[in-house]
Amino acid sequence: MLNKIAKIFLIIGMFLLPQYIFAQGTITGKVTYNGPKPRLKKIDMSIEPTCVKKHEENPEKYPSTSEGLILGKDSTIANVFVHVISGPVMDKKYSPPDNPVVLSQDGCQYHPHVLALMAGQKLKILNEDGVLHNLHFMPKVNRPFNATMPPFLKVKYVSFKQPEPIFHIKCDVHPWMSGYIAVESNPFYDVTQKDGIYKISNLPPGKYKIEAWQENLGTQTAEITIKGNETKTVNFTFTYGK
């Protein structure tokens, strides 16, 4: 009899246990801006007629203003990098995904302007312009380099061995070209689009601290506890001049 009850509990346990072990929480939210409307500097690209032409033909795809603070509808902010900075996932090892992250040099601008990838993951760099670009990457932990993307080189792959905080990349030929790259040890990060929405999923239960970074408005952090299969919402508001 007792044996039978134990068996039943064991079976129930077998069904319940994975739900606890493999519980996956999600943190999501919206990043918005509260402050005076930014006056973005117009970029003078006259030294590169190829890019001027691209911007004239498709101003929707290639906005020719500074990318320091790009807002969507309802003051949502694009290019905000949100990542986990402390929590139970920090000590674990995660292998990088096979598919590369793409950084495109298009219309003499970096697309995306801010990107994140995992240490060891490939970064596929494209030259869509057919003009000379140089890739002046200035990481502090990984080895810095200054490589060339001449018109005939369409694709180049690089990767970073170690995780490191977000760093600046630039092109010296076109001084307005500016971008940022973050190298993470785990896959728990996201970069917002124009809608300002970020989503970090598949988080095991535990106490987390997440950080939102914007290139001109600094960083903000929030603490969240994930208990099981649940979605928690954390919104960030960046203010300026108040």
Added chain:
Amino acid sequence: MKKSLLITAVSSFIFLVVTWGSGMPGIDKPEKANPAVLARGKLIFNDVCATCHGKDGKGDGPLAANLQTLPRDFTEGIFKDRSTASGELPTDYDLFKVVTNGIHNTAMPPFNTLSPQDRFAAIQYVKTFSDRFDKANEYPLDIVQITTPIPESPESIMKGRKVYLKVQCYNCHGASGEGDGPSAATLKDEWGNKILPVDLTDPSGYKFAVSRLDVYRIFSTGLNGTPMPSFQDVLSDSDRWNLANYVWSLRHENQFEDAITIQELKNDEVK
């Protein structure tokens, strides 16, 4: 006779065993000089170098502000003239060479009046200003190989001119190499200071190249801290030699004159 041969064999075997896997100092792994050398280096540095480079190696010595080309700030471990791949640290010999020969057209004089031991001690002390030299992940250094040069000839120089146009060196160095390309005016170094591309037709403009071999080397290494990138991955070895021959010929003003202007080149790009 036999005995001495045996001793030689045994001692070289012991030497091999002892040095096995320890690598080349200053190239394969971080290496700190012994305290006596560093003490000697500090003495020389403070006496000779600190007036420009500052006591803490930040490039802020009492004379620094008067100089047109600012003295190197050693704390970030960024050095222009090297034999290593883009972005990497210099070898000990690279630093030794700069101290010995000086840098042309700048306030950095050749310190060949100091004994080699003193120059070596000074560079070991310079290395202590940046923690990059202590980090294991900065090593081993990737030394750029110098291959057999392609002899200078009108054919090679003409081929080099084509490479110059293909890679669009003219964006900074100008259509005829005079350092007046469309991007020249906006260039900045990694410390935020304005920097001009070298006028390749002016023999006294070259800072780091005393031969076409150096020109070739710089195409492979790039100049760290400046906009000059590395072309090692994008140009074949013969392309780099032909380009070096072309650039070196500009200096003697016997260049292949095709009179192409920047406007024509840029209009071609758009098509």
